[in-house]
Amino acid sequence: MAQRRVTLTFLGAAGTVTGSKYLLTVGPEDGGGQGERRILVDAGVFQGEKQWRLRNWEEFPVDPATISDVVLTHAHNDHVGYLPALVRQGFGGPVRATEGTRRLAEIVLRDAGKLQEEAAEEARRGGWSKHEDPQPLYDVQDVEETLPLFETVQFDEDVDLGDGLVARWTRAGHILGSASVRLAVGGTSVLFSGDLGRHDHPLLKARGTPPASDFVVCESTYGDREHPEPEVEHGPMADAVSRTLARGGLVVIPAFAVDRTQLVLKVLVDLMRSGRIPEVPVVVDSPMALKALDVYRDESLGELRDDVDTDDFTGMPELIEASTSRESRALNRRFDPMIIVASSGMVEGGRVLHHLARLLPDVRNTVILTGYQAAGTRGRSIEEGARSVKINGHYIRVRAEVVRDEEFSVHGDASDLLDWLRDLGREPETVFVTHGEQDVARHFAGRIAEELDWTAVVPRYGEVVSLVPGAAHPKDRPPDPAG
Incomplete structure (x- = not known):
């Protein structure tokens, strides 16, 4: 043949x-x-x-x-x-x-x-x-x-x-x-x-x-x-969250809805449990991420590690699930210290855009980038120190602190x-x-x-x-x- x-x-x-x-x-x-x-x-x-x-x-x-x-x-x-x-x-x-x-x-x-x-x-x-x-x-x-x-x-x-x-x-x-x-x-x-x-x-x-x-x-x-050694794991995030909350700012974490949001939540739970960051409200503002979270919660899939349960990535003092557009827009009226996790991870779309349009111009706030930012994305521009980024047809001044935590990759x-x-x-x-x-x-x-x-x-x-x-x-x- x-x-x-x-x-x-x-x-x-x-x-x-x-x-x-x-x-x-x-x-x-x-x-x-x-x-x-x-x-x-x-x-x-x-x-x-x-x-x-x-x-x-x-x-x-x-x-x-x-x-x-x-x-x-x-x-x-x-x-x-x-x-x-x-x-x-x-x-x-x-x-x-x-x-x-x-x-x-x-x-x-x-x-x-x-x-x-x-x-x-x-x-x-x-x-x-x-x-x-x-x-x-x-x-x-x-x-x-x-x-x-x-x-x-x-x-x-x-x-x-x-x-x-x-x-x-x-x-x-x-x-x-x-x-x-x-x-x-x-x-x-x-x-x-x-x-x-x-x-x-x-x-x-x-x-x-x-x-x-x-x-x-x-x-x-x-x-x-090479990724950082485990002993410095999530040090950049812990330090950035603590100093941002101390100065009265808000933290926004652009995160992919699938897997990255769930990992961010686990790290925030760990940091709060260990006392490395204060216990403040954590918002998941992404319908897609919330739906993905439900899949991760489904233990019948047999995907979770044997030493992990759902409380390890959802068990924080105040977890706010903003599933509707109205709930998302309502966050724009809040200025109390909180952590907002929203997609998309490279800042190319999704609800994170309206949060960044509000928070980027204020030096008290912080943006934490949690993964790879492809060339040509807003995330890459912010990562590389752009003084302004274009969001929905308008240029937004970047004065907030920008931090990268590579350990989320x-x-x-x-x-x-x-x-x-x-x-x-x-x-x-x-x-x-x-x-x-x-x-x-x-x-x-x-x-x-x-x-x-x-x-x-x-x-x-x-x-x-x-x-x-x-x-x-x-x-x-x-x-x-x-x-």
Whole structure:
């Protein structure tokens, strides 16, 4: 039987951190040109710099109706947020994911559809769009047509996708439901890391070790850095909260609704219990985060660590859940010391914007950034010391204190990623380093080559590679008889 042709096309998270999309194309078993299979691994939207965000609106490189399946690593928007756009353009196949990912993706996508509609309407009313009739990338109806396509899978079980394709999901320890996905077909295998967590997630069960594969696609978000040592864990947050409250200010923490908000709450509970910060009201101002919190509270999913219960991230003296717009706006009339946790984590949308518009100009207040801020986002601008940021068409002066606490990241650092690769058990043909800013990805590829002596490359956006197993590595090839 002829070797099946298998190619991989990098349609996102190549040259940038967001927009994860990898297209695996598998030729027919007879080696002919008919009946090829297309599987899309992740379907994320691009975020951050305009040059990447504009790609969300470009025609998809292949007809979405010809994609047979989508397999998902986890539920963050830059991995699932393009799904309704695919459906709008004709995709109708199964979307396979773990139960935790399915539950969270439902929340993420419904919120994204609503925000898409609201952004288009605000641009229409405000007149700041260059289009006469701004349209959303997709709408709520597209989301509702997407959700029935989900099919759930179990961790660490082989799933037969048909046509000789077998998939396997292994815990990635990043967010609830997150996984690395291995696809095997036609004598070759490729492993997609997804976003990898650190060795120990504060709330969730630890990541697992997937089976070795011929090819590996590995993320590199934090591939150029190491996280702080545990003994200084959350020192920046504890100090910033204490001094802000002492001067009568308010603390606002932009946080992703999924996983990051839950981690922030756990740390605040720990800091209050230990007396490192005063006991003040903590507000979760995000309907999406509150819905995600309910998923994290569902112990039937079996995702929480054995030594964690829900009280560890909700058991504070006064937890205010602002689920409605009215409850959110009412916070603008409060000036008593409090901590407001609101999405989005990179300050690109959501209720955090109206809190920042009010709080940024006052030197008594503090903004605590709790994770990676992609290039081109408001969060990155604030992090880098911008004197003003544009919010809903208006420039807002930045006079509040800005603090960064990197310990909230549940992305593995460079050592975590290298350990994950080592644990795979054997050297792959190639490691494709993705999901990182260009310099970071190159740096991490260099570390793989230097420390593991493996072939590691940084693919370009749109690049197509052939996944042919068994190609000899240069160091394994016999000497050339010709000298």
